[in-house]
Amino acid sequence: MSYRVEGIVIRVRNLGEADRIVTVFTATHGKLRATARGARRIRNRLLSPTQIFTHGRYLIFPGKELHNLSQAEIVQSNQQLRDDLEMMAYASYLCELLDRFVDEELPVPDVFLLLTTVFALGSQGRFPLAARAFEVRLMHALGYSPQLYHCIGCGEAVTDNLLFTAEGGLVCRSCSSDYTNVMPLSNGTWELMKRLIEWDVNRIGILHPTPGALAELKALMRKYIDFRLDYPLKSLDFLETIKSD
Amino acid sequence: MSRYPKPMARLIEELTRLPGVGPKTAQRLSYFMIGMSEEEVHNLATAILEAKQRIKFCSQCFQLTEEDPCPFCSDDRRDRTIICVVEEPRDVLAIERTKEFHGLYHVLHGAISPLEGIGPEDLRITELMSRLGPEVKEVLLATDPNVEGEATAMYLARLIKPLGIRVTRMAHGMPVGSDLEYVDEVTLGKALEGRREL
Ligand SMILES: [Zn+2]
Ligand SMILES: [Zn+2]
Numbered sequence: 001m002s003y004r005v006e007g008i009v010i011r012v013r014n015l016g017e018a019d020r021i022v023t024v025f026t027a028t029h030g031k032l033r034a035t036a037r038g039a040r041r042i043r044n045r046l047l048s049p050t051q052i053f054t055h056g057r058y059l060i061f062p063g064k065e066l067h068n069l070s071q072a073e074i075v076q077s078n079q080q081l082r083d084d085l086e087m088m089a090y091a092s093y094l095c096e097l098l099d100r101f102v103d104e105e106l107p108v109p110d111v112f113l114l115l116t117t118v119f120a121l122g123s124q125g126r127f128p129l130a131a132r133a134f135e136v137r138l139m140h141a142l143g144y145s146p147q148l149y150h151c152i153g154c155g156e157a158v159t160d161n162l163l164f165t166a167e168g169g170l171v172c173r174s175c176s177s178d179y180t181n182v183m184p185l186s187n188g189t190w191e192l193m194k195r196l197i198e199w200d201v202n203r204i205g206i207l208h209p210t211p212g213a214l215a216e217l218k219a220l221m222r223k224y225i226d227f228r229l230d231y232p233l234k235s236l237d238f239l240e241t242i243k244s245d
Numbered sequence: 246m247s248r249y250p251k252p253m254a255r256l257i258e259e260l261t262r263l264p265g266v267g268p269k270t271a272q273r274l275s276y277f278m279i280g281m282s283e284e285e286v287h288n289l290a291t292a293i294l295e296a297k298q299r300i301k302f303c304s305q306c307f308q309l310t311e312e313d314p315c316p317f318c319s320d321d322r323r324d325r326t327i328i329c330v331v332e333e334p335r336d337v338l339a340i341e342r343t344k345e346f347h348g349l350y351h352v353l354h355g356a357i358s359p360l361e362g363i364g365p366e367d368l369r370i371t372e373l374m375s376r377l378g379p380e381v382k383e384v385l386l387a388t389d390p391n392v393e394g395e396a397t398a399m400y401l402a403r404l405i406k407p408l409g410i411r412v413t414r415m416a417h418g419m420p421v422g423s424d425l426e427y428v429d430e431v432t433l434g435k436a437l438e439g440r441r442e443l
Contacts, residue, residue: 011360012392016265042420048431052360052392077431082392085399092359234362241364242400 002061005029006075008115009054010095014040022050022069023099024058027112031104034060034069046072053078053091055116076116080123089239090127094118094134096235097225101142110141110201117201126205128214133204135221136196144228148194151175162190166223181223189216253279305376307352307369309334317350324348326382330373330401332356332389340387348385351376356393357400363393365400374404383411390417 007026015021020039024032039046049056049072059071081091098115102108114137121130139145146169151158153175165171166181176182192209209217226232249257253275260271278286302308303315310316317323317337327348331337337350353368377384384405388394402412417435419428428436 043423043427045429048429051431074430077434079431079434082395085396085403088392088396088399089359096360235359237362238357238359238364242403 002059002070003029004057004059005032006057007032007055007112008078008119009050009052009056010099012050012052018044020046020050021066024069025098025102025112025115026107027109028107029060030106030108031099031102032060032067033104034058034067035063036069036072046070048077049074051077051082052095053081053119055119078119078123081119086243087122087127089235089242090122090131091119093233093235093239094131096233097135097138100229100233101138108141111138114138114141114201117204121205124205128211129204129207129209132214132217132221133196133201135225136193136217137201139221139224139228140197145197146170146193146224148190148197153178160187162187164220166220166227181227183220183223185220186213186216189213189220192217302352306350307334307354307372308337308350322347325380327385328373328376328381328383329385329387331387332394332397336387346385348383353388353397356388356397358393359396368397370401370404373401377405377408377410381410383413386412386414390415 005024005026005028007024007029009022010025010031011023013021015035018038018040020036022034022036022039024034026032036046036050038044039050041047046069048054049058050069054074055076055078056072056074058069061068061070078091081087094115098111102111114134118130118134121127121133136146146164148169149157151170151172152165152168153171156172158170158172161173162185163171163173163176164183164185165176165179166183167179170185171179171182188210192207192213195207196204256275256278257268257271260266260274261268263271266274278289281289299311300309301311301313303310303313303318305314305318308315308317312319324347328351329340329346329348330351330353331340332353332355334352337352340346340350351369351373353370353373355363355368357363357365357368384401386398386401388397398414402414405412416439417432418439419425419432419436425433
């Protein structure tokens with residue numbers, strides 16, 4: 001039986017002469033992979049709705065390995081994300097991160113709302129914050145949340161002279177030697193992290209962290225995420241070559 | 246164990262490597278080839294081998310060619326002040342068919358695709374930059390109007406504009422002969438954005 005989903009296209013690959021294989025991240029069914037027949041033909045109805053970053057509604061016919069995506073309508077084309085090189089690079093990175101961390105057919109509704117919110121924030125030119133928010137909250141939503149109040153070794157509360165390990169979050173001075181990838185964490189960045197995780201996702205845009213705090217958080221999260229990946233992300237190199245922040 | 250005699254299984258395997266050829270098609274082609282006369286098979290094999298041995302990339306524009314430089318690059322009647330940048334060798338022929346362009350070409354051999362790990366360093370961009378001497382007045386970016394092609398065009402514009410060279414992009418239009426109401430909103434939006442005076 002066919003069913004309708006609302007989702008965002010996070011990956012597109014060409015298939016044959018005129019078809020596409022799209023990965024759609026949906027609110028209700030998690031990540032789906034489907035064939036969109038004829039989607040590369042100029043007059044095909046699926047041409048625009050199956051472009052990467054598009055938020056749309058799709059009709060899915062279940063298949064064994066790949067589903068079939070037939071009707072589609074655009075909810076939000078997110079064209080501005082494709083029209084700007086830096087936004088395109090950031091959005092590609094977020095999609096790759098998501099694709100690598102979520103399993104197929106496993107609904108994670110919080111993450112769908114997160115992605116739409118972060119795309120909206122990024123479209124307003126705020127990707128340096130939006131990307132960090134996405135990283136921190138994605139880890140949180142998938143059960144990899146960094147520990148931000150207690151030492152992951154001994155459980156003692158830590159509030160000052162903070163150290164952060166990519167292995168799981170805060171670590172106290174005496175336990176720090178038991179962990180790898182230990183970095184100092186400034187109080188400002190610590191406060192930012194807590195808000196990014198705990199605040200309602202719609203409020204993240206209120207935050208205006210300093211470039212310093214964002215740079216520190218970026219370095220921290222890079223290690224935190226790398227620690228959980230078995231091979232590196234492809235889209236990072238390009239993002240690094242073109243972005244100006 | 247293969248159901249086919251060994252040489253045939255090998256032929257099927259080799260054919261499956263071709264784009265758009267699945268096991269079924271490969272099997273059908275193999276049966277057909279085995280049914281061909283020895284002379285026909287010989288001609289086909291020689292044609293493939295000769296094409297492979299004699300076709301190379303033009304050292305200037307990276308189009309496929311038998312002669313280096315290619316007929317475009319060595320043709321004095323072509324306008325040397327404008328270079329049209331395309332993704333693939335076949336795109337050159339598509340533009341030639343319009344008979345509207347008389348400048349030189351440059352083939353990138355791909356497009357930027359962060360999600361596939363294809364970056365600027367994987368394309369013939371350094372070679373393009375080294376062609377931009379004082380005689381070049383305009384670079385026309387004719388990469389595909391999809392996300393990879395647009396990203397590539399934007400990336401090139403960033404590099405080339407500071408050199409004081411005019412950078413142009415193919416217009417995004419409505420498919421000729423289409424009905425407005427059936428054109429999707431993204432294409433229509435782009436066409437509105439690129440509207441021109443009549
Ligand atoms: Zn401790
Ligand atoms: Zn040439």
